[in-house]
Amino acid sequence: xxxxxxxxxxxxxxxxxxxxxxxxxxxxxxxxxxxxxxxxxxxxxxxxxxxxxxxxxxxxxxxxxxx
Numbered sequence: 001x002x003x004x005x006x007x008x009x010x011x012x013x014x015x016x017x018x019x020x021x022x023x024x025x026x027x028x029x030x031x032x033x034x035x036x037x038x039x040x041x042x043x044x045x046x047x048x049x050x051x052x053x054x055x056x057x058x059x060x061x062x063x064x065x066x067x
Contacts, residue, residue: 008043015039 018036022029 004046008047011039011043011046015041015043 015036015038018039019033020036022032022036025032
């Protein structure tokens, strides 16, 4: 649990940092920004797919919305 949180935070903060420094780079600033955006997206996707959250989601996408 703590390791997954640390993994999320490293990806999330690293992505925000990469997007932040991309504006100061003389070359490849668009590539750095897209890479940072990808890191933030992966971090959020990782957190949303975790088990045992407060919303009691399961790993599958089948079933009724009221379950």
